[in-house]
Ligand SMILES: Nc1ncnc2c1ncn2[C@@H]1O[C@H](COP(=O)(O)OP(=O)(O)O)[C@@H](O)[C@H]1O
């Protein structure tokens with residue numbers, strides 16, 4: 001149906017025993033966008049993704065995926081989406097090609113159709129040379145690209161990626177982001193979770209900030225930064241545990257100040273002027289840095305805690 | 310034509326086996342044959358010369374032991390395939406989770422794996438049948454039914470064991486299954502000697518074990534002496550165990566895999 005969101009969650013809850021992993025969240029993902037769940041470890045991102053992927057039944061609330069109900073039509077939904085789980089589930093003893101082939105068979109794709117598609121996916125994942133190698137010795141980045149290639153075997157209209165680049169080195173991350181841009185430009189709807197604010201800023205058109213099972217805020221990366229932060233941030237770095245006693249001396253300068261154990265964050269629209277004002281107070285911080293506000297600052301503002309610690 | 314979902318899961322195990330079959334050929338084919346030669350021919354010549362033949366009901370020892378070993382090997386193969394690979398599907402390679410991200414459902418994954426285990430059991434039983442035929446100890450045409458009977462024995466062990474394996478956090482308990490379960494069964498279920506020679510207490514226990522029913526079923530089939538009543542008792546027991554195990558397995562699998 002046109003106009004209906006591709007994924008729609010309302011009052012969505014996931015309870016594990018006494019742990020409420022997802023505590024009544026609302027969200028909607030539109031066709032063609034890249035949508036993110038940003039939050040620290042334990043925020044409930046994977047639990048949410050697994051409900052969307054129809055591998056984990058919801059405890060309560062409404063959820064619709066591709067206009068269908070995961071409780072009733074799980075197998076049909078799974079046939080039309082691609083899933084990159086947080087933990088790889090590749091068979092390390094099989095070759096790259098065999099992993100793709102057998103996964104395609106789960107969707108009942110015939111061999112004749114799979115053969116050319118596997119070659120195309122190997123090119124996409126830049127793994128053509130390694131096609132007949134066992135998976136085990138591949139690098140972390142290659143395994144992740146293979147998992148993404150595998151998730152595309154059924155030409156899904158919706159791709160779910162749970163922490164696609166966690167544990168990868170910067171170069172491997174950029175290679176992977178590049179693949180995801182390509183998919184997006186081909187019209188695939190992307191839903192991803194991450195605890196990296198740069199990943200969320202790079203990839204997501206829109207995101208929700210998750211914390212302790214709830215949604216703290218929702219919007220575009222720039223929209224969220226504009227709503228919750230100033231344009232710039234002056235970071236004053238001190239020795240460990242020393243920042244607190246300096247906070248009072250500069251608190252009147254910026255619009256807002258955040259005190260971290262080793263740093264003061266001064267939120268301001270005029271970074272340079274703020275730096276000058278700080279320098280007149282003779283605090284002697286270890287370092288002074290002016291930077292643009294990021295989603296990390298948004299998270300700090302919303303929760304009082306850091307995304308990655 | 311659409312492949313049934315469970316068989317798509319089976320295809321995975323077949324593909325994985327094609328990579329490792331050389332490593333398993335010793336345990337599946339070679340060591341059973343060594344057993345058969347040592348027991349049936351070696352020990353057999355000793356037994357046949359003594360008073361053994363009479364208490365075995367006037368059959369050669371090879372004739373006696375071969376169908377028993379076929380049934381026991383079916384049970385052992387089933388137990389091996391129903392424990393460690395299940396942990397692999399859940400924890401090591403996480404294949405079950407890969408399958409469940411696709412249109413396959415938990416019941417498909419379970420049925421697909423059990424189908425594969427059935428195939429492995431068939432591979433474990435077939436060599437016995439071939440050797441028995443070669444030695445001319447398969448007087449009855451029904452002896453060919455030892456193959457499906459062996460698969461049934463395998464399933465009676467497999468379904469309760471996969472149900473159990475899916476509840477485990479690691480493979481620590483599996484060696485106990487073998488040491489306290491499979492090996493005593495192997496020794497005391499009438500494979501090597503008739504349970505009638507056991508003291509009455511042990512004999513009653515032996516009658517209650519699935520392997521004894523499997524051994525009897527296979528033995529009577531090779532002799533062509535399986536009557537309707539004993540067929541119903543032995544096969545009925547094994548079918549019941551396999552079905553109950555499958556029902557429990559579908560619960561433990563769901564609990565473990567759809568959290
Ligand atoms: N299968 C499970 N059983 C019990 N608790 C779980 C399970 N999965 C997740 N949790 C708990 O739910 C909370 C949210 O976890 P998760 O959704 O994995 O968060 P995230 O992906 O954001 O790190 C955590 O407290 C976690 O321990």
Ligand SMILES: [Mg+2]
Nearest residue numbers: 045046086163
């Ligand atoms: Mg997670």
